[in-house]
Amino acid sequence: MPRKPQQARSKATVESIVEAGFISLSRHGLEGTTTRHIADIAGIGVGSLYEYFDNKEAVYRAMNQHMVDEIVAMIRQSMPVLVRSDIRALVVELLSRFRDLLHRDEDRYLKYASYTMHADHRRQLAPIQKLLTELALQYVMHHPELTRLRNMATMSYIIINGGIFTIIRYLAEPSPSIRFEDLVQGLADMAASYVEVELAKLPAQQGR
Numbered sequence: 001m002p003r004k005p006q007q008a009r010s011k012a013t014v015e016s017i018v019e020a021g022f023i024s025l026s027r028h029g030l031e032g033t034t035t036r037h038i039a040d041i042a043g044i045g046v047g048s049l050y051e052y053f054d055n056k057e058a059v060y061r062a063m064n065q066h067m068v069d070e071i072v073a074m075i076r077q078s079m080p081v082l083v084r085s086d087i088r089a090l091v092v093e094l095l096s097r098f099r100d101l102l103h104r105d106e107d108r109y110l111k112y113a114s115y116t117m118h119a120d121h122r123r124q125l126a127p128i129q130k131l132l133t134e135l136a137l138q139y140v141m142h143h144p145e146l147t148r149l150r151n152m153a154t155m156s157y158i159i160i161n162g163g164i165f166t167i168i169r170y171l172a173e174p175s176p177s178i179r180f181e182d183l184v185q186g187l188a189d190m191a192a193s194y195v196e197v198e199l200a201k202l203p204a205q206q207g208r
Contacts, residue, residue: 014052016042018066021059022108030115035059067109068127074101075131083138087195090139091159091188095167099180102171114172132160149198159191 020041024033035056039049053059074097082090102110136156140146149155170176170183 010052013042013044013048014062016044017049017052017059018062021056021063022105022112025063025115026106026108026111030060063112067112068125070101070109071098071128072131074098075128075135079135079138082135083142087192088185088188091163091191092184094160095163095184095187098164098167099171102168110168110171113168128164129161133157136160145199146195148202149195151198155191155194159187159194163187 017038020038021033023041024037028034028037033056035046035049035053038056038059039046042049049059053062075094078094078097082094085093102113133156136153140152146152166183166187170180176183
């Protein structure tokens with residue numbers, strides 16, 4: 001059974017393996033990557049890799065956790081600003097920051113997400129979805145008029161999750177037919193329009 005890193009040197013080795021996993025994925029693809037590729041890029045022997053990981057799938061899981069942790073940290077850092085914004089500004093800011101994170105370090109997270117968004121690794125995105133739900137709840141607390149909307153939780157889930165995977169698909173396209181700014185603004189307008197229309201309905205419904 002692979003051992004868990006305890007000392008700083010062991011943790012550094014694991015970090016180098018995860019780093020090498022992202023590089024190998026970029027060069028060889030999800031199926032083409034081997035533990036030999038990863039070990040060579042990390043500058044270690046395959047035997048040393050197996051001290052910490054059973055196989056390349058275990059490395060992929062560690063890569064996924066690394067990406068999820070980065071996204072969660074980004075969202076948490078942004079939340080104080082996002083919850084006080086209007087809906088259009090929230091959507092634009094959140095998705096723009098998500099885009100910037102995906103493009104970091106030569107698009108490592110974008111390439112990983114593009115390969116795995118339809119794979120089993122999607123179930124490991126639960127921490128992100130949970131935090132986005134928390135963001136939606138905090139947003140409603142700062143905008144109490146939204147508590148009157150019956151389907152706010154459902155629409156938040158659709159808009160947030162649909163927006164994230166739409167951005168991944170868009171950025172993975174070699175030649176998108178529209179600008180990123182136009183895409184994000186369209187998603188922001190869709191979210192804001194829903195809220196505006198539903199709020200406008202409420203007085204007439206309550207007056208009956």
